[in-house]
Amino acid sequence: MTMAAHAPLGRSRSIPIATLFSLILALMVLLTVGSMLAAAVVVGQRNLFRQLGSRFDLTIRVAADRVGDHLKPAQHELRSLAALLARQPELLSDPKRLADVLGAAMSASPQIVATALVRPDQSSMRLERGNERAFIDDLRDRTDLAAALKRAESHGPNGNPLGWSDPLFGDIIRLPVIAYLEPVWSNGSFRGVLVAVVSIIELSHFMSELSTDLGETLYILWGTTHVLAHPRLPGLKLDLSSSRPLPTTAEIGDDALARMVGEFRREVGFQAYLKHARGHVFESGGVRQVHVFAELRDYGRQPWLLGFHAPIRDADEVSRWQRMVAVGLAFLALSIVLALIIGRGLARPIRRLAAAANEVKRLDFASVQPLERSRIREMDDAALSFNTMTRGLRLFETYVPRRLVSRLMEQDGNGGDLTRERDLTVMFTDLVGFSTLAERTSARETAELLNQHFELVVGCIRATDGTVDKYLGDGVMAFWGAPRRQEDHAQRACRAAIAMAAAIKDDNLARARRGASPLRVRISLHSGPVIVGNIGASARINYTIVGDTVNVAARILEIGREQRPEHALILVSGETLAAAGAGFTGEFLGHRAVKGRRSEVDIHRLVMEAGRVPEPGISIPPAGSSKARPARSDA
Missing domain, CATH: 3.30.450 (Beta-Lactamase)
Incomplete structure (x- = not known):
């Protein structure tokens, strides 16, 4: 009886968990850091190329225009002279008067060093700059002139088949030159060719x-x-x-x-x-x-x-980017080596780590949950490090708005130019009498008050999908319509302003119940074209807006400084009110002159509810008048 053959029992082929974890972590580092590094290089190089291309292109374009402006006078003078000779053909038979008009054409354009009239028989009258004498030349040995005369005559009086000559050496003036040639016709007869010589x-x-x-x-x-x-x-x-x-x-x-x-x-x-x-x-x-x-x-x-x-x-920024790639790859390799080393003692749940890393990749730092501590020292260290990194990223998010960063990444990822001109609505706010209030409170109380106030204001801005540009002391500058395009930017800004006024009024009622002084806020809105995008020095660049629209919005806020509202005063320009459309009305307060702008601006107080304004009884007289004028027909 024979025994059935069996495969020998032994250890199955497998990979140690430490090696598996190390490889997974190394792969995550490679994908995360590598993709970020690649994205940074691609975007940075694209921006660099765009800047270099625009600068060099502008230089060439300006230079080409300037060269044209330098040479066009020679063309214009000869065309004018040809027209004069066509009207007054008797000049052709009067050597003195002909010399005078040739000299006048040369004196009007300093770049012309000589002018001449070459007749069909190849005799010519020539004048040179700095020499009052007119020279009579016999140019019958010049085959190139003979060909030019023949071409001009065969072409007829309509148009100029000659134009600028090839570079040639002036045997008489002993200089390399170029020449502009203009045919002369009079009463249907070919009378020769005018020549303007420009020295190289x-x-x-x-x-x-x-x-x-x-x-x-x-x-x-x-x-x-x-x-x-x-x-x-x-x-x-x-x-x-x-x-x-x-x-x-x-x-x-x-x-x-x-x-x-x-x-x-x-x-x-x-x-x-x-x-x-x-x-x-x-x-x-x-x-x-x-x-x-x-x-x-x-x-x-x-x-x-x-x-x-x-x-x-x-x-050479390109080379610096390439060096940055090399350094980044070196750090990436070092990170992978370290991951392989420390991964031998890892026993972390990979799924939770991957999920947390994915939330970080989405910039969703608030959703990242702290990793649990472990009894294994290496795993515990990894948990502590990840949790510390998450706290740092949350701190980073405090200073860099995640929503703005995400939108800029989407826009630039679609190949968009981050700097452009666009119609936006701009808002400015400020607290009335804040300096006096700050003098009566401690620094900590002042900071807490400002933070609470900004929570109200920024909450209304974010609720309407606006972008906070910057904090200006006790005020905020914000805008709607960028980076994501919003056709209803004026409506959103008006809704945000009304929501701010309502929130501030409710907050003031709560402050009154606590025995605290109310906060009075002024808000200004203006709509129009701005330059929006990356603006600043290379060491510090902000995504911001500049332009006349921003200045007008700030000036409207200054107009509101003449008033002291009970809770909130919302001043909007006629442009914003018109762009906001139905559902928003305002009390016309007059036409005001704005510093730095020639035309006056229509000022309105935005109505919070149908038929009621936030602060009745406040009027803003126009510059140079004691009361508001009626609305203009073009308002």
């Missing part, structure tokens, strides 16, 4: 001034290898000729510019934020450089490249 040396002087104004070394390239204008060009001694009218990038004395030529395919990371330009990164002398440029297509057959290059100092 003068254009380089202008680029030097422009570079000083904009804080970047700006230049213009002809193609990718020749320099049309550069701040260094006037000080160089170059062997130029008609066959070589422009210096190369290697001759200009700008090593970075010479090195840049072969690097045009390395695009900058913030290219998406350059709306009017392109950017490339290259290295020169071991230093990373950025080249930002735009094509100027209005100055001849070949586009000019207007640009600048600079060491990537500001853009």
Whole structure:
């Protein structure tokens, strides 16, 4: 009889609980810290690229406009002169008067160094700046002029087929120049071409001034290898000729510019934020450089490249972010190692820890319950550490509103720009006579009083989904309509103000029963466009609002300082009352002049209930009058 074969009994393949707990904790650290680190890097780099792109794009756009403004006078003068010659063709046969009008066109535009009229037979009259004499030239050997004359005549009197010439070397003035050409027609006959000559040396002087104004070394390239204008060009001694009218990038004395030529395919990371330009990164002398440029297509057959290059100092923020990633990964690795070490003694309920960590991830610090103590020292230490961290996060939440942070995270996570212009409603509040009240109470009593008052005020703001901007001594500044868009922001603000007035009145009744003095509050509301977003220095940035609407709301509050309400006084502008719509009415108090604003502001006292205002009997006269005027027709 044979015995059936059985698999040998032994220890099943399993993982020790300490190792399992260590791996789970390490994974949690990796996911939590890694995701936060990745989010911080992505958002920070995106904001950095946006800032760099906007700044560089603005520099190029302004520079392009300034170059156009510098060269347009040559075009305008020649067009005006061509129109004059068309109206008075007799000037063409009067050398003295023709010289006078050519000189006048040149004197009106200092960037023009010479003007000329080239006739169809290629004879010309030329005037140079600084020389009163008119020169008569025979240019029949100039094939380029012959081609230009033929093209202008064949095109007819409608339009200008010539425009700006390619760069050329002036054999007479011995300077590299560009020229603007304008055909002259009179009584249907072609009479020649007007020429305005602009020195490239003068254009380089202008680029030097422009570079000083904009804080970047700006230049213009002809193609990718020749320099049309550069701040260094006037000080160089170059062997130029008609066959070589422009210096190369290697001759200009700008090593970075010479090195840049072969690097045009390395695009900058913030290219998406350059709306009017392109950017490339290259290295020169071991230093990373950025080249930002735009094509100027209005100055001849070949586009000019207007640009600048600079060491990537500001853009080195990218490198700092990369270093931050490396440091973060090092700390992450260290955290994982520590988790593996301390995890060998863990015996914590993983499910409860995961749930608590998930609540922290949702910023729901108030829902995080303290972890129970353990008889195992390592587990007990972990519980104490987690509980301490939770208390710290709750303290953090005291100073940073969770609701605002969540909304900003949602908005930025959707690719929104946190800084923008938007129509909002702004509120200011203040306590009447608080300074006198504070003098009669201790510091602790004053703080308790303010905290209790702010609980009432902020509770009404939060109940209507408003955002507290800041505390201003004994007052609050708040707004509705951001970061989450609210089309009914004015209605929400009015409801909040009415709720505040009611809450303050109830609180004053309770204070009266305790024998305490009542608190009187002034509230102002104004609606309009503001700049809302991240504003401040790099060390401290606030999500706040700025603009004329904020100033007007503050000024309305100052108007209310003339009154002493029994409980609460709510002053709103005509804009807010109109935006609030049906259900809200106000007592018109007059038109008031507001400091810093030309037009007057309609002031209303908001009605708390139908047909009743909070504090009857209070009137606010307009500036320069003893009583309120009737409402304007445009109110």
